[in-house]
Amino acid sequence: MATKASDLISSSREVSESSESHGVSDGGPEDGSRRKFLTIATAVVGGAGVAAAATPFVTYFRPSERALFLGAPVQVDVSKIEPGGLLRVEWRGQPVFIVKRTPEALDNIKKSNDIVADPESNASVQPEYAKNETRSINSEYLVVTGVCTHLGCAPQYLPSVTATEVTQP
Numbered sequence: 001m002a003t004k005a006s007d008l009i010s011s012s013r014e015v016s017e018s019s020e021s022h023g024v025s026d027g028g029p030e031d032g033s034r035r036k037f038l039t040i041a042t043a044v045v046g047g048a049g050v051a052a053a054a055t056p057f058v059t060y061f062r063p064s065e066r067a068l069f070l071g072a073p074v075q076v077d078v079s080k081i082e083p084g085g086l087l088r089v090e091w092r093g094q095p096v097f098i099v100k101r102t103p104e105a106l107d108n109i110k111k112s113n114d115i116v117a118d119p120e121s122n123a124s125v126q127p128e129y130a131k132n133e134t135r136s137i138n139s140e141y142l143v144v145t146g147v148c149t150h151l152g153c154a155p156q157y158l159p160s161v162t163a164t165e166v167t168q169p
Helices: 005-021 029-060 065-070 103-114
Strands: 086-091 094-100 141-145
Touching: none
Parallel strands: none
Antiparallel strands: 086 094, 094 141
């Protein structure tokens, strides 16, 4: 069974004609625009899918309403605190002590500069407004969280004890 060259050429034409009749492109100018459209459409659908899949993860990292409420600022009227007096408020579940310093307490701060490691707050990590001798915006008020860092107990306020009366090891 010998195949002639003319038979091969004619069968090649038949395949070419049948492929054109079934919509298969021969690589003409329309093929490039169709491929570009399909690439763009696939990228858009893929991007939308990634965004839809990422949305639950992103919303998971947002703080809850309870967490936002706990971290909210607390406003307190300090005008009613007498000199030497203490006002306890709660912030983030911790007690906060607000003390109105007396002129004597402010003088004791200056007297204790020799025994304090960093009297001007230069070495500690303090906000700029607290890098001063009294470590506060208004030297008349002291605002501290009332939690002991050692065992988590609540410290007691003893206005009559000064820093110079505390013994050092």
